[in-house]
Amino acid sequence: MGEIGELYEKNVKCPVCNIEFKTKKVRTSRLRLIKRDKDFLSYYKGENPLKYNIFVCPHCGYAASESKYDSINDKDRKIILKEVTSKWNSRDYGGKRTVDDAIETYKLALYIGQLLDYKRIDLGSLCLSIAWLYRIK
Structure with a gap:
């Protein structure tokens, strides 16, 4: 029996386009x-979970943290389809991520958070995570 790796695949159904995809x-x-x-950035041996906190649908471009991913209403769905999906060039972030990949996912989630009028604390959390990723780069 092989050794269990650091990463596992998670099946996710996009609440915007209803297509299932896999992410790590x-x-x-x-x-x-x-x-x-001191600002609570954690360093780990091996993979840092910070790189995988954002789910990105490869089909429509919807991106959000795992905790916010499913909480989208019809009005927000229409905004995503108009402002993101219509301009989306399919990208798959479902594999092993580099720090640069992770930064892209957080920036996309931040853009979407601004479009959907997320609370300031949620936008601030995304910004802090982006700063942390630049620090570990």
Whole structure:
């Protein structure tokens, strides 16, 4: 029997286009914390789960954190279809991500958060994560 890897595949159904896709997540049992900065940026041996917190639909471009991904109403869905999907060049972030890939996913989620009028705390959290990713780059 092979060794269990750090990443596993998660099946996700996009609430905008209703198409299922796969994305990677980090197994929490495999996390090994090395250190934590004063602003709570955590460094891990191996994969950093921060890189995988944003789900991105490869078909329509909808991107959000796992906790917000399914909470979309019909009005917001129409905004995504008009402002994101109509301009989306299919990209698949479902595999192993580089820090640059992760930055792109967070920037897309931030853009969508601004379009959908997310609360300031949610937008701030996305901005902080982007800053952390630039720091670990």
